[in-house]
Amino acid sequence: MRIASGILASLSIVVxxxxxxxxxxxxxxxxxxPTGNATKWAELYNGGDEAVEISGWVVxxxxxPWSGMIVVPDExxxxxxxxxxxxxxxxxxxxxxxxxxxxxxxxxKVDESPLIVxxxxxxxxxxxxxxxxDTDQRTDWxxxxxxxxxxxxxx
Ligand SMILES: [Ca+2]
Ligand SMILES: [Ca+2]
Numbered sequence: 001m002r003i004a005s006g007i008l009a010s011l012s013i014v015v016x017x018x019x020x021x022x023x024x025x026x027x028x029x030x031x032x033x034p035t036g037n038a039t040k041w042a043e044l045y046n047g048g049d050e051a052v053e054i055s056g057w058v059v060x061x062x063x064x065p066w067s068g069m070i071v072v073p074d075e076x077x078x079x080x081x082x083x084x085x086x087x088x089x090x091x092x093x094x095x096x097x098x099x100x101x102x103x104x105x106x107x108x109k110v111d112e113s114p115l116i117v118x119x120x121x122x123x124x125x126x127x128x129x130x131x132x133x134d135t136d137q138r139t140d141w142x143x144x145x146x147x148x149x150x151x152x153x154x155x
Contacts, residue, residue: 006051010053010077012013014021015094018106018112019117023051024046024047024049024052025044025046025047025048025052025054025078025111026044026045026047026048026102026110026111026128026132026134027042027043027044027059027100027101027102027111027113028044028083028127028128028132028152029042029043029045029077029087029125029127029146029148029152030042030043030061030100030113030116030118030125030126030127031117031123031125031146032061032095032096032116032118032126033094033096033097033119033120033121033122033147034095034121034123035121035122035123036121036135037090037094038090039087039088039089039090039092040061040087040092041087041088041148042059042061042070042084042085042086042092043086043127043147043148043149044059044078044083044084044085044086044102045078045082045083045085045128045131045132046078046079046080046081046083046131048080049080049081050076050080051075051077051078052069052077052078053075053076053078054072054076054077054078054084054104054119054127055072055075055076055105056072056074056104056105057071057072057102057103057104057105057128057132057134058070058072058102058103058107058127059064059072059073059076059086059100059101060095060100060101060102060103061088061098061100062098062099062101063095063097063098063099065071066093066095066098068088068089068092068113070086070088070139071088072084072086073155078125081122083091083148083149083150084149085149087143087146096117096119096121097117097118097120098114098115098116099113099114099115099116100112100113100116101113101145111134112137112149113141114138114141116141117118122132123145124143124144124146124155125143125144125145125146125147126141126142126144127141127142127144127147127152128142128152129152129153129154130146130152131143131151131152131153132152135151139153142154
């Protein structure tokens with residue numbers, strides 16, 4: 001019994017640690033309507049103090065009935081304060097709105113954007129401002145010039 005509860009205790013510590021890690025990653029910026037026929041993308045940002053491995057995490061752009069999935073490749077790590085840009089498929093349709101969800105390797109939801117309508121067909125995007133702001137409100141998101149793999153800034 002003592003051994004079993006020891007293992008259980010270690011397991012709970014591991015679960016708690018990974019939950020903390022996952023909680024520091026947000027969908028930070030979304031380009032649903034790039035200039036011309038360029039590829040849609042979503043930028044992830046790790047606002048925490050520790051690196052987070054995001055291998056196998058899935059970014060999904062949803063504009064029902066359509067949705068497009070981007071699976072993060074193996075051995076992908078976002079360092080503390082770092083970024084990762086998940087790029088969509090160039091064959092995807094050229095519609096310009098949707099919401100974006102992020103789930104981890106266990107398919108647990110990590111973050112979700114509000115419905116974003118980007119009808120500009122330009123290098124403007126919607127992103128969290130100030131960078132990484134996550135209060136679960138629509139006002140976290142602002143229209144801005146694209147800053148892939150860099151801090152969001154109002155133009
Ligand atoms: Ca755009
Ligand atoms: Ca950015």
